[in-house]
Amino acid sequence: MKELIKHRLLGIITTFLLFATSVALIWVIADAAILSGVLIFICAMLIMLFIALIFWLSVDSRRRVKSVIAVVLAVALIVGESFGIYYISIAQSTLEQITEPQKEITEVGVFVRKEDKAQTINDVKDYKFGILDVQDREITDLAIAELNKNYAKAITYDEFSGLENLMDALLKDKKVDCIVLNKSMLELLEETENHTEDAKKIRKIHIVNIETGSKKEENVVIDKKSFTIYISGIDTRGSLSRKSRSDVNIIATVNTETGQILLVSTPRDYYVPLSISKGIPDKLTHAGIYGIDVSRDTLEMLYDTEIDYYFRVNFDGFEKIINALGGVNVKSDVAFNDGKYKFVKGDNYLNGKQALVFARNRYSLKGGDRQRGKNQMAVVKGVIDKVASPAILLNYKSTLDSIAGSFETDMSYSKIAELIRNQINTGTKWNVVTYSVDGKGASRKPYSLSGKAYVMIPNKDTIEHAKELMAQVRDGYVPTV
Numbered sequence: 001m002k003e004l005i006k007h008r009l010l011g012i013i014t015t016f017l018l019f020a021t022s023v024a025l026i027w028v029i030a031d032a033a034i035l036s037g038v039l040i041f042i043c044a045m046l047i048m049l050f051i052a053l054i055f056w057l058s059v060d061s062r063r064r065v066k067s068v069i070a071v072v073l074a075v076a077l078i079v080g081e082s083f084g085i086y087y088i089s090i091a092q093s094t095l096e097q098i099t100e101p102q103k104e105i106t107e108v109g110v111f112v113r114k115e116d117k118a119q120t121i122n123d124v125k126d127y128k129f130g131i132l133d134v135q136d137r138e139i140t141d142l143a144i145a146e147l148n149k150n151y152a153k154a155i156t157y158d159e160f161s162g163l164e165n166l167m168d169a170l171l172k173d174k175k176v177d178c179i180v181l182n183k184s185m186l187e188l189l190e191e192t193e194n195h196t197e198d199a200k201k202i203r204k205i206h207i208v209n210i211e212t213g214s215k216k217e218e219n220v221v222i223d224k225k226s227f228t229i230y231i232s233g234i235d236t237r238g239s240l241s242r243k244s245r246s247d248v249n250i251i252a253t254v255n256t257e258t259g260q261i262l263l264v265s266t267p268r269d270y271y272v273p274l275s276i277s278k279g280i281p282d283k284l285t286h287a288g289i290y291g292i293d294v295s296r297d298t299l300e301m302l303y304d305t306e307i308d309y310y311f312r313v314n315f316d317g318f319e320k321i322i323n324a325l326g327g328v329n330v331k332s333d334v335a336f337n338d339g340k341y342k343f344v345k346g347d348n349y350l351n352g353k354q355a356l357v358f359a360r361n362r363y364s365l366k367g368g369d370r371q372r373g374k375n376q377m378a379v380v381k382g383v384i385d386k387v388a389s390p391a392i393l394l395n396y397k398s399t400l401d402s403i404a405g406s407f408e409t410d411m412s413y414s415k416i417a418e419l420i421r422n423q424i425n426t427g428t429k430w431n432v433v434t435y436s437v438d439g440k441g442a443s444r445k446p447y448s449l450s451g452k453a454y455v456m457i458p459n460k461d462t463i464e465h466a467k468e469l470m471a472q473v474r475d476g477y478v479p480t481v
Contacts (some may be wrong), residue, residue: 012055014054015051015054015055015058015074017074018051018054018077018081019051021077021081021082021085022048022051022081024081024085025047025081025084025085025088026043026044028084028085028088029043032088032091032092032417033417033418034088034417034421035421035424036424036425039424050077054070054073054077055070057069057070057073058070058071058074095413096413098407098408098409099409099410099411099412099413103211103212104211104212104243104292105209105210105211105242106136106139106184106209106210106243106291107182107184107207107208107209107242108139108140108142108143108182108183108207108208108209109183109204109208110124110147110204110205110206110208111170111178111179111202111203111204111205112124112127112177112178112202112203112205113170113203114200114201114202114203116178116203118178118205119205120205120206121147121150121205122150123205124178125150125151127155127176127178128157128158128176128177128178129157129158129177129178130157130158130159130160130166130170130176130178130179130180131144131157131158131159131166131179131180131181132159132160132161132162132163132181132185133159133161134161135162135163136185136289136290139182139210139212140180140181140182143180143210144157144180146210147206147208157176157180158176162450163185163188163189163192163195163450164192164194164195164449164450164451166179166181167179167195167198170202171198171201171202178205179202182243182289183204183207184242184243184244184289185448186199187244187245188245188286188449191449191453191454192449192451192453193451193452193453212291225255225256225257225258225476226253226254226255226256227254227309228253228254228305228306228470229251229252229254229308229310229311229411230249230250230251230252230295230296230299230309230310231248231249231250231251231310231311231313231380232246232248232249232292232295232310232312232313233246233247233248233312233313233318233376234247234288234312234313234314243289243290243291244288244314245268245288245289246268246284246287246288247268247285247360248268248376249266249267249268249284249285249295250263250264250265250266250377250380251263251266251303251305251307251470252264252380253469253470253474254473255473255474256419256422256428257476258473258476258477259429259430259431260431260473260476260477260478260479261384261430261431261432261473262433262434262435262469262472262473262479263377263381263432263433263434263435264303264434264435264436264437264466264469264470265376265377266299266373266436266437267284267369267370267373267436267437267439267456268284268285268369269283269284269369269454269455269456270283270284270302270437270439270455270456271283271439271442271446271455271456271457271458272298272301272302272458273298274290274294274298274447275287275293275294275297275298275300276290276294277447280447281447281455282448283446283448283453283455286446289448292312296310302458302463303466303470304467305467305470308411309409309410309411309415310409311407311408311409311411312407312408312409313406315356316406317407318352318356318359319352319355319356320352320406321352321383321406321407322351322352322355322356323351323352325383325386325387326386327349327350327351327352327355328349328350328382328383328385328386329347329349329350329385329386330347330348330350330355330358330375330378330379330381330382331346331347331348331378331381331382332345332346332348332358332375332378333345333371333374333375333378334365334366334367334371336361336364336365338357338361338364340357341354341357341358343358350382355379355382358375358378358379359372359375359376359379360372361375369456374436377434377436378434384432385430385432388429388430431478433478433481434481435465435469435481437458437459437463437466438462439456439457439459440456440457440459441455441456442454442455442456442457469481
């Protein structure tokens with residue numbers, strides 16, 4: 001009799017614990033908003049029925065075996081639900097982290113000639129400074145204001161038009177003793193004809209980090225069936241927050257009702273007015289130096305469309321995400337060999353390093369930057385196919401770990417949860433179509449430089465066709481590429 005009472009008591013206790021974890025699981029699922037209300041209700045009813053069955057088995061006084069089975073089932077369910085709570089909480093936390101309003105950091109450096117004896121910012125207090133007169137002037141002024149806090153009197157500086165003129169003033173003419181410059185601007189020197197080695201002739205003695213926020217609009221109303229995303233791949237490793245050139249510029253037009261996704265790639269060297277350049281053309285990649293908003297606004301101007309969200313990823317994040325997914329299948333238009341990896345025409349199953357080489361290489365390709373844009377879209381398509389498939393469940397934990405710190409977006413958590421709910425409810429099979437705008441190579445003087453550099457003059461017919469394709473997706477049609 002006492003043994004039976006013990007079994008019944010144990011059954012009641014485990015049933016109560018199962019009820020508690022079940023309530024917690026349902027609450028976590030509801031809070032995460034990744035399932036529809038109907039599915040949550042169905043899950044809750046099934047769980048409650050199961051708890052009732054276990055309770056009935058555990059208190060059945062006629063068969064002790066039933067109560068033992070009930071306890072074992074209850075414990076197994078408690079463990080399973082605990083894992084469910086853990087993983088859903090991780091997913092929610094990760095998504096909330098990447099959708100928080102982001103701060104961009106501009107690293108503004110104080111540079112002297114390499115042979116200069118100055119070692120610290122205090123050593124240059126009496127130096128003549130040089131700055132750019134127009135480009136990134138607002139950031140430069142903020143940096144100078146910060147530098148002036150170190151001195152009893154304000155520093156003196158001369159202004160120069162264009163990066164090459166500024167470098168000449170420091171290195172060639174020696175009109176100034178040091179310069180204040182957005183560190184990312186040094187990356188542009190490799191594109192010039194006569195100043196490619198200048199970055200090696202200077203030395204950084206101080207960095208001022210200037211924080212700026214994106215213009216995220218919290219209350220914007222997005223059409224439920226379609227929206228547009230700017231996918232930006234920045235030319236850096238390390239921190240995502242540092243402004244840098246955007247080497248990947250893809251606009252994704254998504255229609256959740258029809259399952260259509262259009263990817264439009266714009267070459268990095270496209271010669272177009274930036275949103276801040278007052279009509280003066282520049283390379284599209286240079287827009288990233290001035291911030292994600294400038295890149296997005298510039299593309300909005302180019303395609304006469306509104307871009308609702310952005311996704312930004314750097315080299316490190318790109319590799320981590322691909323590896324976390326267990327690799328992706330990428331279909332290549334052409335076969336090529338970069339010297340380390342060989343890619344065949346057709347299907348290529350790539351890990352993170354291979355996918356990065358595939359997406360970045362252009363010198364091994366006959367189509368150069370044009371083909372590189374196509375390759376980048378092929379990788380994005382491979383990622384979409386993998387993420388939308390059940391196979392992602394095999395790499396669920398590693399994928400979540402890779403996402404945090406690997407990319408950022410201004411898409412809200414609620415919008416991402418809505419997309420997940422829609423995918424679960426409909427099981428949409430996405431049709432991804434790609435298109436690249438084209439142009440003609442030329443030598444021009446970009447807004448961000450004071451000398452000529454290689455650019456791509458846009459082909460207006462391809463831009464107009466890209467606009468038509470975007471409209472087709474928004475209107476519910478299959479894009480005719």
